[in-house]
Amino acid sequence: MNQPVTQSSLSYFRWAFIVTALGLVLGAVLGWQTTGTIGGMATVFFICTVLAVLEISLSFDNAIVNANKLKEMTPVWQQRFLTWGIIIAVFGMRIVFPLAIVAIAAQIGPWDALVLAAREPAEYARIMNDAHLPIAAFGGTFLMMVGLNYFFDYKKEIHWLPGLERVMARSAAIKGIEIAVVLALMLVFSWLIGGEEATVFVNCALYGLLTFLAVEVVGGLLDASQKTMSAAAKGGLGAFIYLEVLDASFSFDGVIGAFALTQNLFVIAIGLGIGAMYVRSMTIMLVEKGTLAEYRYLEHGAFYAILILSVIMYAQTLVHIPEVITGLGGAALIGLSLWSSIRHNRRERVEDHGARQEELRA
Numbered sequence: 001m002n003q004p005v006t007q008s009s010l011s012y013f014r015w016a017f018i019v020t021a022l023g024l025v026l027g028a029v030l031g032w033q034t035t036g037t038i039g040g041m042a043t044v045f046f047i048c049t050v051l052a053v054l055e056i057s058l059s060f061d062n063a064i065v066n067a068n069k070l071k072e073m074t075p076v077w078q079q080r081f082l083t084w085g086i087i088i089a090v091f092g093m094r095i096v097f098p099l100a101i102v103a104i105a106a107q108i109g110p111w112d113a114l115v116l117a118a119r120e121p122a123e124y125a126r127i128m129n130d131a132h133l134p135i136a137a138f139g140g141t142f143l144m145m146v147g148l149n150y151f152f153d154y155k156k157e158i159h160w161l162p163g164l165e166r167v168m169a170r171s172a173a174i175k176g177i178e179i180a181v182v183l184a185l186m187l188v189f190s191w192l193i194g195g196e197e198a199t200v201f202v203n204c205a206l207y208g209l210l211t212f213l214a215v216e217v218v219g220g221l222l223d224a225s226q227k228t229m230s231a232a233a234k235g236g237l238g239a240f241i242y243l244e245v246l247d248a249s250f251s252f253d254g255v256i257g258a259f260a261l262t263q264n265l266f267v268i269a270i271g272l273g274i275g276a277m278y279v280r281s282m283t284i285m286l287v288e289k290g291t292l293a294e295y296r297y298l299e300h301g302a303f304y305a306i307l308i309l310s311v312i313m314y315a316q317t318l319v320h321i322p323e324v325i326t327g328l329g330g331a332a333l334i335g336l337s338l339w340s341s342i343r344h345n346r347r348e349r350v351e352d353h354g355a356r357q358e359e360l361r362a
Contacts, residue, residue, distance in 0.1 A: 055274070
């Protein structure tokens with residue numbers, strides 16, 4: 001985070017390009033080793049590329065939210081998140097997390113889960129898909145709270161969609177309104193799901209809600225204790241934990257959706273890992289170039305995309321929704337918010353120019 005602000009946008013993606021090259025070469029080698037054919041090698045190479053693009057498209061909003069939180073953190077904790085955080089994101093969420101789910105669901109040890117992924121990928125994929133409902137309930141609830149918490153804020157003064165956002169900002173005076181909204185949606189979807197699965201859905205959704213509240217409380221306590229120790233120590237561990245749980249929630253859908261392309265855990269890890277590096281690069285660029293301040297509605301688009309993703313995760317407990325729709329939907333919302341921001345900036349420049357002309361004539 002000590003690089004000069006004047007550097008070009010492409011330079012922020014240097015490490016992402018390096019990891020892409022290494023990852024695609026590793027994917028091609030893996031394809032050759034598993035199939036022994038040029039065609040098989042090309043197939044794995046292509047799947048790694050598609051998975052990387054899928055991860056990037058699903059994570060535009062993740063990068064913006066990360067940048068929004070990172071700008072409040074000290075340089076030390078920014079660097080810790082961008083180093084330790086990426087290690088946790090790539091290896092923890094893309095490899096360890098799926099293995100942990102299979103180990104718990106199949107009641108086997110972590111090593112046995114790894115062996116299962118290597119030797120019986122179809123069975124591994126089946127167990128992961130069977131775990132989709134609780135994952136969607138947990139992750140969808142957490143992300144829904146993240147999105148609603150942004151809009152239900154009485155201090156919020158900048159509104160992209162004024163008619164809706166002003167109502168939500170005023171409604172924030174009602175304590176716990178965002179929790180009430182989530183609980184209401186939780187009950188509606190549990191009723192639609194029905195049977196024993198409804199109980200699983202509600203239980204996991206409640207865990208997602210409690211996790212969000214716990215992260216908020218623990219993060220506040222940790223950062224408050226750091227502030228009492230030293231003004232330079234604020235904005236640290238609490239924000240770090242929040243971002244890690246947030247990244248985990250974003251990763252759920254991508255990891256599960258990846259099994260639609262391949263059942264090979266290692267191919268999934270390579271593809272999604274490449275995508276995660278681009279998210280990291282985008283986050284750094286957004287923070288250092290001050291993009292969030294320059295484009296005032298960009299955050300709004302990201303948090304709307306989060307809300308849409310959370311509802312989609314809920315809906316996926318009932319019907320299959322292709323990941324391409326999720327990714328394109330989020331990207332479209334962020335694109336619209338960027339376009340609105342550019343229009344606003346142009347309008348302000350025109351008004352400022354007109355005001356200066358009036359002053360000169362006077």
